Amino acid sequence: MSPISELYDQDFQVWLAETISQLEQANFQALDVHHLIEELRDLGKSEKNSLEGNLMILLAHLLKLRVQSVVPDTMKSSWYRSIIEHRERVILLLENTPSLKYYLTIAVNKAYPKGRKIAVKEGQLASFGIPIPKEEDYPLGCPFSLEEILDEDFYGLS
Known part of the structure; x- marks a missing residue:
């Protein structure tokens, strides 16, 4: 085992600085x-995971707006804010890592079932006279196109 290899387990930041120095x-x-190689692989996974995580929340709140359209505006406003934030994160990821655009359809397909699950579970927590949607009210397949998901003026309302 080389001295730089031992640094990896002892102090990652020192290993990183030394690796950069050796490359330079x-x-x-x-x-x-x-x-x-391990770190480079993880870097790619990290960006994909970030894209999927932000899509999951974005899709959950788009679904909630669509399915729970009769909730008070105070509830809707928090969903709007979340949609704005997570959509911006997705757009930024795609701008900073253009190759993720090729992964976007896969990411939506992976994120939608999880986002749907969140929307369903949060919908079941409705209180104060707000109707609780049935699970079948939430489409099994993503009802939003890629263009709608990335459209800064789209909020999933029918």
């Missing part, structure tokens, strides 16, 4: 290639 100096033989 083109000292490739001194690199901890195994851990570097």
